[in-house]
Amino acid sequence: MNVIVTDEGFAPDDWTDGFVTLEDAANDVVALDVASDTDPDELVDRLGSARMVRVDFPSSADGRGFTIARVLRLKGYTGRLRARGHVLADQYAMARRSGFDEVEIDDALANRQPEDQWLARADWKDHNYQARLRG
Secondary structure (H helix, E strand, C coil): CEEEEECCEEECCCCCCCCEECCCCCCCCCEEEECCCCCHHHHHHHCCCCCEEEEEECCCCCCHHHHHHHHHHHCCCCCEEEEEECCCHHHHHHHHHHCCCEEEEEHHHHHHCCHHHHHCCCCCCCCCHHHHHHC
16 A cells, blocks of 8 residues: 655555556546656646656656656646655655656655654655745
8 A cells, every 4th residue: 555645644546546657657547657767848748638747766866757747747747746665755846846746655655754754754845945045
């Protein structure tokens, strides 16, 4: 069972429509699973009517998913964006700033980094250094 992390804390996964890989995607895809090495510019052209994009983080040291999310948002994608895999609580603010709506983690990570550690970073808008520099 996986845990969904949002600004409100831990929640069960409410997505029931499944996912398809980019390679298996047709024009009427509801949700896409994409690898961290996916070219975001190519992805934008293939989204179609996808309501959800889930980006894989194979390692907490692999930040390419943040770039994918940022590019999708800058190019106008308004659907749900989910980071999945090895995203740490310390990376939650970056995930939200780059455009992700939520993070999907496994039970083992949720046990190692409980909800309070994620909630401590849920005020990601207030601790944005760029906003402090402008303010």
